[in-house]
Amino acid sequence: MAKPVLECIMKPDTVSRKPQRIPVRIPASLLERVLLHHTDDNSPETRMLVAIIGQAFCDTQNRSKNPRIRTSANAFIKGKCLDRLTQLVGLEPNFVREMIAKGKSASRPETSVNSKGVSP
DSSP states (O other): OOOOTTTEEEEEOTTTOOEEEEEOOOOHHHHHHHHHHTOSOOOHHHHHHHHHHHHHHHHHTTOSSOHHHHHHHHHHHHSHHHHHHHHHHTOOHHHHHHHHHHHHHHTSOSSOOOTTSOOO
């Protein structure tokens, strides 16, 4: 099966001349636009609640150095808080979780390659 274009960018490794995967970060604004597209209301309150979901998505990608933030964001996404939030904006919780999972998988490489071009 072909890899999605956004999943990775190929770059030759200087040692082994094998392509190396570079992770592509999916911005929260892209997730927010997709979620807003699926809502019926485009009020400021809806945009704020969708932005909260987008921030949780950013926090699950561990962009900060604090692991407590990632743990808290993962608990938020898996818990009932996300269910309540999505009900307020008119989205299905499972749809939102699926979009977040797709964004997380696209922002991680499938295999890591060390500086010598060898997978661990």
